[in-house]
Every structure is written in structure tokens, then in C-alpha cells.
Amino acid sequence: MTYKEQLRKIWRQYEVENGEEPHTVRECFDWAVERGLWAPRPQDIAKIFGREMSEALRQEIRVDEQGRHYRAKHCVRENRGGVQLALWNDIDRAPRSFMEKSFQQRRQGIVRDSYQLKMDVDHFNDSRSKGNPIQLILNFEDDVAEIEAEKAYGDGEVA
Structure with missing residues (x-):
């Protein structure tokens, strides 16, 4: 197990x-x-550092001249010699090819999450929600536009 x-x-x-x-x-x-069913496992401190550093890098936000909040650090996952690496770079210095790959990988993550959400909703609707299915909209354009409008015309805070 x-x-x-x-x-x-x-x-x-x-x-x-x-x-x-x-x-x-x-x-x-x-x-x-x-009940003694769980106890901490020995941890690899390099892995702990890696997780914590990745989280810190992911959370670094800057504001550009137009007032847009954007992530400063971006990651690309690559296999080199059979080892998966997470390579980090700064959006304001990274080559375009790095940023294209990073954006595509993030988009694919969103697609996979959306697919799994659809499978979960479909299962629930088929097994427990006869006649009153939960509706799922996977087109996020209106949601993104709403957040942009809130940022431009609202209180400026984005959740």
C-alpha cells in the first residue's frame, strides 16, 4: 500500500x-x-526547501505601469536525463520560449483540472442528481472579464 x-x-x-x-x-x-495511526515521516530537507521556495516564488507579485498585478516568477517542468526538473525564471528577464512553455504548461494544468471537475460533476449528476443536475460552465471568459472590470472600476482588490 x-x-x-x-x-x-x-x-x-x-x-x-x-x-x-x-x-x-x-x-x-x-x-x-x-490513535497512533499516523506519525511524521522523516523528511528530505532539500525537498522541504524546494516546496517552500516554489511556493514563495509562485506568490511573488508585481504591479506594472498599467496597474496589472502579475506573477514575477514562472516555472517550466522538464525532463533531463530521466529526472524531472522545475526550472524557474523571472517574467521580466526570461526568454519568450521559456514563457511560452510556462504559460502552456499552466494552461494544460487548468485543462486537466477542468476535465476532472467535469467528470466529478457528471458522476454526481448521473448518480445523485436526477432531474436537477448541477450546471457546469467551462468557458471562463466572462469570469475573467468580471475580475478585470472589478480591478479597473471596483475596489481594486482581486480575490
Whole structure:
């Protein structure tokens, strides 16, 4: 059993004991530790640093002359010699080819997330929502335009 399979097993055990209503991961954590079902694993500090640095880089935001908030650091994932690498660069210095690849990879991530969301909604509608299906719109143009309008004419804050 993989580590993630073990975690899912703990969650199922937690649901059995605590009911199937929504719970927080923190509640499950407290329960699992109290029962000795989970303990911290040894961590590779280089991996921890990598995760934390990636998160910090992803969150660096700048504002351009037009008042647009944009991400400063971008990532491209590449395989080199059978090893997957995350290469980071600054949007204001990176070559166009790097930025094209980064934007395409991010877009593909959104597409994969949207596909999975559609599969989840379709499953729910087919199995539990007969006659009153949840509607899912995967065209985000209006949503993006609304956020742009809020930024231009509203309070300037984007959630």
C-alpha cells in the first residue's frame, strides 16, 4: 500500500467513527495521531526547501505601469536525463520560449483540472442528481472579464 493509499485508509476509518458529514483535515489529523495511526515521516530537507521556495516564488507579485498585478516568477517542468526538473525564471528577464512553455504548461494544468471537475460533476449528476443536475460552465471568459472590470472600476482588490 502506498503512503497516499494509507492516508486515504485513515480518512475512511475517521469517517466510519465520526460520520460522513464534512470534516477538516486537522480534525482527522488529531484523531489519527491520538490513535497512533499516523506519525511524521522523516523528511528530505532539500525537498522541504524546494516546496517552500516554489511556493514563495509562485506568490511573488508585481504591479506594472498599467496597474496589472502579475506573477514575477514562472516555472517550466522538464525532463533531463530521466529526472524531472522545475526550472524557474523571472517574467521580466526570461526568454519568450521559456514563457511560452510556462504559460502552456499552466494552461494544460487548468485543462486537466477542468476535465476532472467535469467528470466529478457528471458522476454526481448521473448518480445523485436526477432531474436537477448541477450546471457546469467551462468557458471562463466572462469570469475573467468580471475580475478585470472589478480591478479597473471596483475596489481594486482581486480575490
